[in-house]
Amino acid sequence: MDKIKILDKEFRVSLSSSTIQQAVARVASQINADFSGEEVLFISILNGSFMFTADLLKQINLPARISFVKVSSYAGAATSGNVKELIGLNEDISGKNVVIIEDIIDTGITIENIVKQLKAKNPAKLKVASLLFKPEAYLKEMKIDYVGLEIPNLFIVGYGLDYDGYGRNFEDIYVVD
Numbered sequence: 468m469d470k471i472k473i474l475d476k477e478f479r480v481s482l483s484s485s486t487i488q489q490a491v492a493r494v495a496s497q498i499n500a501d502f503s504g505e506e507v508l509f510i511s512i513l514n515g516s517f518m519f520t521a522d523l524l525k526q527i528n529l530p531a532r533i534s535f536v537k538v539s540s541y542a543g544a545a546t547s548g549n550v551k552e553l554i555g556l557n558e559d560i561s562g563k564n565v566v567i568i569e570d571i572i573d574t575g576i577t578i579e580n581i582v583k584q585l586k587a588k589n590p591a592k593l594k595v596a597s598l599l600f601k602p603e604a605y606l607k608e609m610k611i612d613y614v615g616l617e618i619p620n621l622f623i624v625g626y627g628l629d630y631d632g633y634g635r636n637f638e639d640i641y642v643v644d
């Protein structure tokens with residue numbers, strides 16, 4: 468499909484499935500090389516990262532474990548209005564190599580938050596892998612270790628990414644038309 472309609476918006480193909488899969492393969496080979504001979508715990512951020520996670524992990528040839536977490540949609544901690552809680556992390560990550568798997572980094576607020584919370588648990592190494600990165604929207608200093616594709620600051624859906632909950636099921640990525 469070249470064009471799709473979700474709710475009130477029309478979208479056209481922006482990144483084909485084969486372009487996405489090439490990006491996934493590049494990220495996997497970088498992680499395989501960087502952690503050669505070591506073990507990695509992957510932490511996948513739901514919901515958006517589910518497709519990227521599945522495709523990426525099939526190409527990881529390290530001793531690997533995977534845990535899925537969610538970021539709460541409500542503001543949590545008493546001290547700061549915008550600290551969002553990580554839900555579902557049952558593993559003790561101290562002394563472990565951790566790679567966070569994200570679908571997309573836009574302003575960077577979400578990932579910075581997640582990194583801060585995980586760093587406090589004293590992992591050995593902590594890296595971030597994001598399939599997509601919008602450099603024009605990024606507001607943070609933190610370097611993203613593994614980026615599949617840099618994209619313009621436009622709204623996209625597909626391959627796990629949603630518009631109001633819809634559109635996650637497409638194998639291609641679509642941009643608003």
Ligand code: IMP
Pocket residue numbers: 515570571572573574575576577578621622623624628629630
């Ligand atoms: P950030 O905190 O601004 O970096 O935003 C990260 C989150 O916003 C991602 O995990 C996505 O859930 C969502 N997001 C950012 N850009 C897009 C987009 O173009 N389409 C769909 N979701 C997006």
Ligand code: MG
Pocket residue numbers: 512513514515516570571
């Ligand atoms: Mg997300």
